[in-house]
Amino acid sequence: MSEIHNDLVEEIRRLKAERDAIIIAHNYQNPEVQDIADIVGDSLALARAAAKVPQSVIVFCGVHFMAESAAILSPDKTVLLPAIDAGCPLADMADAESVRAMREKHPDAAVVSYVNTSAAVKAESDICCTSANAVRVVQSLEEKRVIFVPDQNLAAYVAARVDKEIIPWPGYCPTHHRLQTDDVIKARAAHPEALVVVHPEVRPEVAEMADFVGSTAQMLDFAKQTDAKTLIIGTEMGMLHQLKKANPDKQFYLLSPRLVCPNMKRTTLTHVRDSLASLTPRITVDGDVRQRAVRALERMIEIG
Ligand code: 13P
Numbered sequence: 001m002s003e004i005h006n007d008l009v010e011e012i013r014r015l016k017a018e019r020d021a022i023i024i025a026h027n028y029q030n031p032e033v034q035d036i037a038d039i040v041g042d043s044l045a046l047a048r049a050a051a052k053v054p055q056s057v058i059v060f061c062g063v064h065f066m067a068e069s070a071a072i073l074s075p076d077k078t079v080l081l082p083a084i085d086a087g088c089p090l091a092d093m094a095d096a097e098s099v100r101a102m103r104e105k106h107p108d109a110a111v112v113s114y115v116n117t118s119a120a121v122k123a124e125s126d127i128c129c130t131s132a133n134a135v136r137v138v139q140s141l142e143e144k145r146v147i148f149v150p151d152q153n154l155a156a157y158v159a160a161r162v163d164k165e166i167i168p169w170p171g172y173c174p175t176h177h178r179l180q181t182d183d184v185i186k187a188r189a190a191h192p193e194a195l196v197v198v199h200p201e202v203r204p205e206v207a208e209m210a211d212f213v214g215s216t217a218q219m220l221d222f223a224k225q226t227d228a229k230t231l232i233i234g235t236e237m238g239m240l241h242q243l244k245k246a247n248p249d250k251q252f253y254l255l256s257p258r259l260v261c262p263n264m265k266r267t268t269l270t271h272v273r274d275s276l277a278s279l280t281p282r283i284t285v286d287g288d289v290r291q292r293a294v295r296a297l298e299r300m301i302e303i304g
Contacts, residue, residue, distance in 0.1 A: 005032070008269045012036055015276035021057035023272065024049055026066060027216040028238035028264035033061050033272065040242060042217035043115050044130040048301060050074055059275055060283075061267045063088045067283040068119050072293045073301075075285075082271035084281040086263045088116055090201075093171030094150035096120040102147050106167060109145035112138060113296065114154060116173070119285045121149060123292035128300040131200045132215035135161045140303050153177065157200040157207060175236055175261045176201035183256045184209045187232045191253055197222060198234030198255070210234065216242075223247050236261045 001009075013036075016023065024046055025037035034040050039049050043066065050058060050070035057078045060067035065088050067081035094113070099121055103111055113125035114134070122128055129137035131154060138146055138158050146164055148155040150171030159166035179202050188196065195211040197219050207213050212222045216239055223231055223243050233239055234255035243252050275281070285293065 005269070008273055009036055012269065012273050012276060015273065016059075019057045019276055019279070020055050021059055021276060022053050022055040023059045023061060024053075024070070025061035026063075026238075026264065027220075027242055028236040028261055029061050029267060030238065030265060031241040032269055033267050034238070034241055036269065036272065037061060042130065042132055042215045044132040044215065045217055046070075047073065047115060047130070047297065050079075051298075051301060057276075057279070059272060061272065062086070063091075063263050064283070065091045065116055065118065068285055069115055069122075069297060071283045071285045072119060072122070072290050073297055075290060078279060079283045080275045080279065081281055081283050082275035083266035083268075086266040088263060090114075090151060090171055090173040091116045091118055091121075094118075094121050094169055096124050099124040099147075099149055102149075102167075102169075106145060106147055108143065109147045109165075109167060110141045110143035111147045111149065112141070113149045114151050115297075115300075117150060119289050119293045122296045123289045125149070125293075125296045126299070127303075128296045130215060130300075132218055133300065133303060134158050134200070137300060137303055138162050138164060138166070151201055153203055153207070154200045156204040157213065160204075173201045173261075175259060176234075177203060178258055179203065179206050179234055179256055181205050181209060184232075184234075187253065187255050191230055191232060193228075194230035194232045194251075194253065195226060195228045196232045196234065196255070199236075202234055206234065219243070220246060223250065223252075233259075235259065236264060238264055 051073040071079040150169040155168035198210040230251040
């Protein structure tokens with residue numbers, strides 16, 4: 001690593017101690033950002049961590065809805081999103097008013113919102129879920145019908161595993177949705193010995209072709225315990241970093257070179273340093289929206 005890189009890492013460590021801060025990073029972050037983080041994980045692990053870390057400042061290296069969830073769960077802490085323009089197009093596909101209208105249309109249905117939603121949408125929801133616990137969350141509900149917001153592919157994945165009617169929202173993650181069955185056919189032809197592992201945000205026809213479907217943390221567990229030595233990974237490219245670190249004896253290939261989330265790639269070490277130095281950009285969620293959103297998030301965390 002260059003001297004500039006080492007100086008930056010040193011400065012981040014010093015500021016982190018001075019500010020009583022913790023750095024939390026999602027599995028899709030740039031490798032150098034993952035490497036300076038205290039906690040790296042999937043959305044569920046990061047939400048759980050945000051709810052209970054003792055530090056007074058949380059530097060959230062991820063996208064906006066993740067930092068927002070941390071601010072909802074820990075309102076007394078300073079939650080920082082180093083790259084303020086790191087959004088989530090999937091989260092932007094649902095708004096509170098449309099969710100309210102959907103609930104009026106289906107008054108007997110529960111509203112389950114994926115954590116990839118705004119605070120305002122969470123506030124309209126009965127419970128949140130992540131890709132790791134979506135099936136468990138839906139199964140835990142008394143209602144026989146569920147409005148599932150906003151990812152249609154995760155909704156299909158859940159619908160195939162529960163004995164309930166799932167009313168999907170027409171949203172999708174542009175990064176995962178662009179994977180096609182042809183990508184799987186080509187990757188398998190190039191690496192016939194490999195197992196194919198995909199995220200439940202991929203299209204159902206792509207998920208059906210995979211050997212394993214799971215959240216980013218579940219992929220990591222699967223890769224550790226499988227006897228297979230070669231795995232083809234169908235999720236955002238940042239995931240390869242933790243997979244390779246934890247399994248130096250295994251080979252990992254990305255299912256498609258197009259598996260890049262530009263928002264997850266926005267955060268750099270310079271952003272992290274500047275954010276710690278200035279304690280900005282700060283994410284806050286106040287009032288009634290926070291009070292209603294926290295119920296949906298805490299109900300999810302109780303289920304696990
Ligand atoms: P995980 O919950 O599996 O980490 O996924 C987060 C996400 O935003 C997927 O696009």
